[in-house]
Amino acid sequence: MAGLTYTISQEIFDKYQGYARGVVLAFNVHNNPSPQSLIQRLRQAEASVRDQTGIENLAEHPRIKPWREAYKAFGAKPSEFRSSVEAMTRRVLRNDQLPSINALVDIGNLVSLQHLVPVGGHSMDELTQDIALRLATGDEDFMPFGSTEIEHPLPGEVIFVEGNTVLTRRWTWRQANHTLTLPETQSIEINIDRLPPVELEEIHAIANQVMGLVEEFCGGIMRYEILSASHSQMKLE
Numbered sequence: 001m002a003g004l005t006y007t008i009s010q011e012i013f014d015k016y017q018g019y020a021r022g023v024v025l026a027f028n029v030h031n032n033p034s035p036q037s038l039i040q041r042l043r044q045a046e047a048s049v050r051d052q053t054g055i056e057n058l059a060e061h062p063r064i065k066p067w068r069e070a071y072k073a074f075g076a077k078p079s080e081f082r083s084s085v086e087a088m089t090r091r092v093l094r095n096d097q098l099p100s101i102n103a104l105v106d107i108g109n110l111v112s113l114q115h116l117v118p119v120g121g122h123s124m125d126e127l128t129q130d131i132a133l134r135l136a137t138g139d140e141d142f143m144p145f146g147s148t149e150i151e152h153p154l155p156g157e158v159i160f161v162e163g164n165t166v167l168t169r170r171w172t173w174r175q176a177n178h179t180l181t182l183p184e185t186q187s188i189e190i191n192i193d194r195l196p197p198v199e200l201e202e203i204h205a206i207a208n209q210v211m212g213l214v215e216e217f218c219g220g221i222m223r224y225e226i227l228s229a230s231h232s233q234m235k236l237e
Contacts, residue, residue: 004127004236006189006227009134012158013229016070020228021133022192022203024210025124025236029220031185034106038217042106045113046092058089063116066195067172074135074157076170084172085118103217104181104188107210111192115206118172118193122160122179124236125187129163131236133171142166143177160191189236190214200226 006023013019034042049055058064059078064086068078082090088109091098100106104121112119122131136153140161143150153159153169160168168175172193181188190210194203207224214220225234 002237005130005233006236007130007132007134007233008227009132010229010232011135012133013232015073016195018194018196020194020200020203020226022194022207022224022226023234024190024192024207024214024222024224025187026190026211026214026218026220026222027187029104029186029188029214029218031102031104031181031183031188031218033183034100034103035217038103038106038110038213039100042098042100042110042113045110046098049089049092049113049116050095055089055093058086058093061116062197064089066197067118070158070195071170074170075154076157076173081170081173083118084120085112085116088112089116102181102183104185104190104214107213107217108190111206111210111213115198115202117198117203117206119190119206119210120168120172120175121181121188121190122167122175123181123185123188124179125185126179127162127236129165131160131162131167131189133158133160135159136166140164140166142169144169145175145177145180147177200228 067083108119136157138155158171211222
């Protein structure tokens with residue numbers, strides 16, 4: 001992946017004021033099944049969500065409502081297409097335990113629940129083209145996780161892409177088969193999404209927390225950057 005870049009288009013920052021994305025890069029990781037200690041932390045995060053005051057009216061929660069409004073802005077009904085953090089939180093509030101997938105996936109879910117912000121990772125092992133968060137033209141190809149049917153995003157939809165291949169539709173909604181985080185994953189980029197009122201300082205703190213957890217459970221070499229209107233591109237190295 002030498003020479004590859006990660007860019008967020010200026011259109012995103014213009015349309016969604018205050019948006020920023022923390023990006024953790026981790027290399028030479030060993031992605032094992034989660035040990036019981038990590039699974040226990042995930043269960044504790046689930047319990048903490050259920051105990052939060054005011055979490056029942058989730059659509060109005062200050063960390064969920066901005067994502068519902070952002071989805072509306074690009075034409076997605078938030079009652080049909082939920083951001084990853086809302087979908088996961090609703091599942092937890094139904095007393096469903098999140099399945100333990102592998103250490104890297106579980107770390108992302110744990111941190112997302114603890115802070116109620118979208119957190120998601122993509123393997124970089126197979127990347128051959130630059131990646132970007134941008135608005136869709138509608139010509140891009142998307143093969144959702146668990147499917148063999150190719151779909152196309154709607155024009156103007158916020159998508160995460162490698163070249164013309166969609167990695168995630170509707171910003172943080174659904175991931176493709178391509179770049180899934182698997183047991184054999186050796187390099188990964190982990191996204192931490194911020195919309196106000198979440199403070200930018202918290203994204204720095206979450207990125208450091210993610211790096212600490214990845215180092216603890218998977219090892220590897222890590223760094224992070226915050227992509228924002230004033231710093232919209234980074235190198236994947």
